[in-house]
Amino acid sequence: MPHAAIRKLTLTAFRSYPSAQVSVEDGPVVLTGPNGAGKTNILEALSFLSPGRGLRRAQLGEIGHRAPGAAGEPPWAVSALVEGALGEVRLGTGYDPVQEGGVRRCRIDGEPAPSANAFLDHLKVLWLTPEMDGLFLGPPGDRRRYLDRLVLAVDGAHGTRVNGLERALRSRNRLLEENGSARFLDAVEHEVAELAVAVAAARLETVARLGAEIAAHRDDASLFPFAELALDGAVERLIAVHPALEVEDRYRALLRDNRPRDRAAGRTLEGPHLTDLSVSHGEKQLPAARCSTGEQKSLLIGLTLSHARLVASMQGFSPILLLDDVVAYLDAARRTGLFEALARLGAQAWMTGADPTAFSALDGAERFEVAPGTIGRA
Numbered sequence: 001m002p003h004a005a006i007r008k009l010t011l012t013a014f015r016s017y018p019s020a021q022v023s024v025e026d027g028p029v030v031l032t033g034p035n036g037a038g039k040t041n042i043l044e045a046l047s048f049l050s051p052g053r054g055l056r057r058a059q060l061g062e063i064g065h066r067a068p069g070a071a072g073e074p075p076w077a078v079s080a081l082v083e084g085a086l087g088e089v090r091l092g093t094g095y096d097p098v099q100e101g102g103v104r105r106c107r108i109d110g111e112p113a114p115s116a117n118a119f120l121d122h123l124k125v126l127w128l129t130p131e132m133d134g135l136f137l138g139p140p141g142d143r144r145r146y147l148d149r150l151v152l153a154v155d156g157a158h159g160t161r162v163n164g165l166e167r168a169l170r171s172r173n174r175l176l177e178e179n180g181s182a183r184f185l186d187a188v189e190h191e192v193a194e195l196a197v198a199v200a201a202a203r204l205e206t207v208a209r210l211g212a213e214i215a216a217h218r219d220d221a222s223l224f225p226f227a228e229l230a231l232d233g234a235v236e237r238l239i240a241v242h243p244a245l246e247v248e249d250r251y252r253a254l255l256r257d258n259r260p261r262d263r264a265a266g267r268t269l270e271g272p273h274l275t276d277l278s279v280s281h282g283e284k285q286l287p288a289a290r291c292s293t294g295e296q297k298s299l300l301i302g303l304t305l306s307h308a309r310l311v312a313s314m315q316g317f318s319p320i321l322l323l324d325d326v327v328a329y330l331d332a333a334r335r336t337g338l339f340e341a342l343a344r345l346g347a348q349a350w351m352t353g354a355d356p357t358a359f360s361a362l363d364g365a366e367r368f369e370v371a372p373g374t375i376g377r378a
């Protein structure tokens, strides 16, 4: 299957790099260097070639390169020459607090793009980072965000829906607080219900597709256990038993009935903004949160590979994978298993680790040595 590939990455005043450039033939790409050298910063830069706040969920103002002790919000930019689903393209993104207060600008072949959503036509970027290790034990909001990124990679309109729902819910909460008129509340609840059903339906569809993808590869799940996924939320439960149009009416009626309760709570107490993604170890039939640390990491790797396969089969084009500090953690068999799975997937993977020997079994890799502020071929 054809795959998206970064050919050249240029960083300007990005994190620890005043400026840097990396040229790649095809990959896989291995970045090694001591702790704090700037390996994750490279992956973060690549993660800005997709919508959202990047793999660190950073504030735009904290990313620009700053000398030690310096204050302010320096402008920064990332530009990449990409072999994408529509051919070769130059994608650029960046932030300048003076020019562009609050938003990150995007360009495609030098022309302004309305948002990073437009990048999705060219490539999908998926990632797995150490920060995600606590996903199964952390708050539902983290799993919801993770779920929404899974959905966004297969359904480019999902981000707009989720943001729209959040805005509509804020309007409803404000109206409740200010004792707004029933007419206004009816109107905003109509909008909330419409968006809520759309968000829940898109999540359910992706979870079903991902479940089918996982089931299809269950036999080679010996190294990375297969996950069972389910959604736990009020609207998702309604969709399971009622036609979509009816669900919208039922959820709207629920919102209306819950007005006194929600007003007292200061927020909307039921809806897809509170949905949780439940993940279980399929073979052990055990919730992921009760699995060992190693099993949780293996489940996440398995999920990442399944999601990448799903994205590839839906777009007919393999995504870019960013695997931050994933390899060092694995035993030799799992390392080889991961390298083989990546080769089968045919995706360009960017991998980091402190120890170059962890990647010695990886054939054909392009290896780079990262030191503070610089990156060069190893």
Ligand SMILES: Nc1ncnc2c1ncn2[C@@H]1O[C@H](COP(=O)(O)OP(=O)(O)OP(=O)(O)O)[C@@H](O)[C@H]1O
Binding pocket: 014, 015, 016, 017, 033, 034, 035, 036, 037, 038, 039, 040, 041, 042, 062, 063, 064, 065, 066, 067, 325, 352, 353, 354, 370
């Ligand atoms: N805005 C910024 N300006 C300058 N330096 C920054 C900025 N943000 C982060 N850094 C620096 O980047 C470095 C961290 O880089 P990064 O997280 O990429 O390291 P790493 O090589 O992945 O390390 P590890 O192996 O420990 O995960 C830190 O030294 C940090 O101070």
